[in-house]
Amino acid sequence: MPESSDHTPPPPRRPSGWNSRSVGTRFQHGSFYLLIRLGGKPLAYVLLAFVVLWYVCYPSTRRKCSHYLRRRFPHRQGFWARFVDSYRLVFSLGQLLIDRAALGIVGPAAMRVTFPDGPRLLEILAAGKGLVMIGSHVGCWQTALAAFEHVPTGVNLVIHRAEGDVDLHYFEHQGQVPPFRIIDPLKEFLGGVLSMLEVLRRGEILGLMGDRVFGGDRHQIAVEFLGEPALFPLSPYVLASSAGSPIVVLFSHRIGRDAYTLELAKVIQVPEGISRDTAALRPYVREFAQALEDYVDRHPWQFMNFFDMWDTSPLNDLTPKEMVDRHEG
């Protein structure tokens, strides 16, 4: 999370020049939206096949894919294997974005979302301690939110939209009010942590991404993921420990052309009172990383984090004591 003295946090440091802006221009996104309106998703998928081929021809696109692909498929390192795998991964991303747009344009009827563990989530929520819901850049979390319509408490999501981001959230297609409250860590005081703590104390749901760090390098930790140390944010675990809230790991998964399922992959109980102790938090971050690894083992083409989370160089700026705490091993 960002740190700031004037309440205007600096942009997150990204050593690789990575940013979360949309791929493609406003016109290109608009073309897909138009095709969905005219011919439904199949027509949009046809255009997608060609657009993805165009993008994958750029080395920069394949480079973004390679962070994940070379660790998930270490034996497929040749140019053509990497080209084909990059195509498949980017095509999957395109499908998810089209599904998300269709949900907004056509409405809930466009998608069937199942959540077999829904009653378990309600049970955990009923304890009144709030709930930290950690997701990841897998599947399409926005479509999965349809499964939260009947949750009796508020749902708050930590989301930052980068400047220049042109793809619309599904509720924006018809000018709807978001069905959840958005906490923007780069716009709120102290990275929004006070708002986050507040919603947990009210017994509400706080949703964060477990595989993306916003801003400050002190708030991340390296744990093993797909065979190498990768950076994960500490904030969800600190918040859970401070508020005494359970963590629920939820992943969405595309199971068909018009169908998603939401899986409750793990419940993590971080003890209260260990929020200052990074070494004590490590096993809980590992639990999340393991759950994510299990997911990508089963659904390798639905991992959509194109950021190099295995670049642990940001930890080099820490003090020796912090480095020991935050490095794996």
Place this chain on the structure above:
Amino acid sequence: MKDKLKQIIIDGLNLEDLTPADINDDAPLFGEGLGLDSLDAVELVILVQKHFGVAIKDMNEGQKAFQSINTLAAYIAEQQKA
């Protein structure tokens, strides 16, 4: 109250190199100044509740209170009176 608050911050946030005398009452708590960060703020909310029985209920209150030792002490005193 301010000295107690400073000692609680030093102990609670493991600022081992500091003494209460090193902390300026008007210096910003976050960023420049004491150098606390956003996750320290989470801990500070908990510490204030635990030691003073004062809950910082929302972001607006927190933003007002978390400027400096002076503003935080004033906020705690005000809430304890109410």
